[in-house]
Amino acid sequence: MSTRPEAPAAVTFREDVTTHSVTLAFLTPMFGGGVRTNQPGHGSQFKLMDDVTPVRGASVRGQLRYWWRATSGAWCKDTHELRRREAHLFGSAASQADTGSGPGSVATWIDATALKPGNVKPLQVFEQRARAIRALSGIAYGAFPLSPSDADNRNGHSAMGTLHDLGSAGTFDLRWQCNRDDADELWLAVSAWVAFGGLGGRTTRGFGQLTPAGESSHLLDAEGVLERVRAKGKPPLGDRVPAIDPGACRKVDTRGRDAIDTLNSTLGLLRDFRQGVGKGRRKGNQQPNRPGRSFWPEPDAIRRIANKSDPQHQTPVAALKRKVFPRAAFGMPIIFHFQSRQDPGDTSLQPAGRERMRSPLQLAIDPDGRNAHLLVMTAPRPGRTELVERRKALAVVEHTLTEEERRELASKGSPIFTNTDVLLAFLDFAAGKR
Numbered sequence: 001m002s003t004r005p006e007a008p009a010a011v012t013f014r015e016d017v018t019t020h021s022v023t024l025a026f027l028t029p030m031f032g033g034g035v036r037t038n039q040p041g042h043g044s045q046f047k048l049m050d051d052v053t054p055v056r057g058a059s060v061r062g063q064l065r066y067w068w069r070a071t072s073g074a075w076c077k078d079t080h081e082l083r084r085r086e087a088h089l090f091g092s093a094a095s096q097a098d099t100g101s102g103p104g105s106v107a108t109w110i111d112a113t114a115l116k117p118g119n120v121k122p123l124q125v126f127e128q129r130a131r132a133i134r135a136l137s138g139i140a141y142g143a144f145p146l147s148p149s150d151a152d153n154r155n156g157h158s159a160m161g162t163l164h165d166l167g168s169a170g171t172f173d174l175r176w177q178c179n180r181d182d183a184d185e186l187w188l189a190v191s192a193w194v195a196f197g198g199l200g201g202r203t204t205r206g207f208g209q210l211t212p213a214g215e216s217s218h219l220l221d222a223e224g225v226l227e228r229v230r231a232k233g234k235p236p237l238g239d240r241v242p243a244i245d246p247g248a249c250r251k252v253d254t255r256g257r258d259a260i261d262t263l264n265s266t267l268g269l270l271r272d273f274r275q276g277v278g279k280g281r282r283k284g285n286q287q288p289n290r291p292g293r294s295f296w297p298e299p300d301a302i303r304r305i306a307n308k309s310d311p312q313h314q315t316p317v318a319a320l321k322r323k324v325f326p327r328a329a330f331g332m333p334i335i336f337h338f339q340s341r342q343d344p345g346d347t348s349l350q351p352a353g354r355e356r357m358r359s360p361l362q363l364a365i366d367p368d369g370r371n372a373h374l375l376v377m378t379a380p381r382p383g384r385t386e387l388v389e390r391r392k393a394l395a396v397v398e399h400t401l402t403e404e405e406r407r408e409l410a411s412k413g414s415p416i417f418t419n420t421d422v423l424l425a426f427l428d429f430a431a432g433k434r
Helices: 057-071 079-090 134-142 150-154 180-196 222-230 259-275 298-306 326-330 403-410 422-431
Strands: 017-026 107-111 118-120 123-126 129-132 163-165 172-179 210-213 249-253 334-336 347-351 361-365 371-376 385-389 392-397
Touching: 017 180, 057 079, 057 107, 057 180, 057 222, 079 180, 134 259, 172 180, 180 210, 180 222, 180 361, 180 371, 222 249, 249 422, 259 361, 259 371, 259 422, 298 334, 298 347, 298 385, 298 392, 326 334, 326 422, 371 422
Parallel strands: none
Antiparallel strands: 017 172, 017 210, 107 172, 118 163, 123 129, 249 371, 334 347, 347 385, 361 371, 385 392
16 A cells, blocks of 8 residues: 655755856957867867857856955965865865865856857968968967967968957856855955956966956956955965965056957067067067067077077177076966077976966956956966976076176166066066057
């Protein structure tokens, strides 16, 4: 004889959670954004757009984790508290025994079904080589992994990548739910992500930047985020966890026509600082299309380490007593390639024991598309740094200039060496550029 099942328990709704939503649009083109790599010739940096889910929930949660650390996590008293708080919010793997495993208290939902991406091509083929389209030369500099290498061209893999324009493709919705006690921290993290971050690859260079759309203006803008973070004081974990440093942020008035123009101009400032004529390098005095020698100390240091030099380059331009590679601060690896075969072969500047160091320099376009913010995060900073050739370390090198070395470089005729910290020197250079 069958028995009547017991009535289900009454449904109870939690009163300690809160739900928020924002509508977002893309302000600048996305670099990659999918999970697959391209065909031979471009390696792991060249990602295909995922046409089915151009905005992935996992990517958004990863960004929220990063910007939560940058606005709240770095203010934890120690790394144990940081791991515990992050696990509480976003979950942790079973291997993290000190935090417990399982899902976090933050739930996110994405609705991006209406997005239909287009393409932006900052490069073109000329004489069998990739060349920057003049009107997009700054963007081409920032998106350099889209360009095939010389080896790719020789092997017939000369197809160039494209950036993905979702700015005219509509909007997408982000909804998140969290405990009421955590709501302020999540709101600040979302605001910082939208103001300074993005989606896809190379977000530190302004690609995949987002902007509030519709009635999402309740998010803080860049200045609002900086004000909230400034009130927190110095982060105890700032030397180990990338955190927003309001004192290392500059607003740059590029007077751009739109976001694309402003991105192009701001990346152009970075290109000029690192290798522009009269700033990063001398003017060429032989062939019109041959660049002049660099004002930076790395090329002459490499020639000394390799004990090899083109006869025309035996007289140093920017030689220092120490072997200093200050551009390591912008992120690694850095590939050094000399034009002359009589100079050293290709070398790479890398953090010891690792292949990469994320750039602490964050480029962000303002929602009006006419200005930009440049932000230097508190971390990472270079540690032990090596010059590598064919996976073999040639030398351990320095990466921080002394005041005496800065003055010596400044005396060579370049106006860019205004600070021993080249990241702060770039902020001053960009903010003073009109």
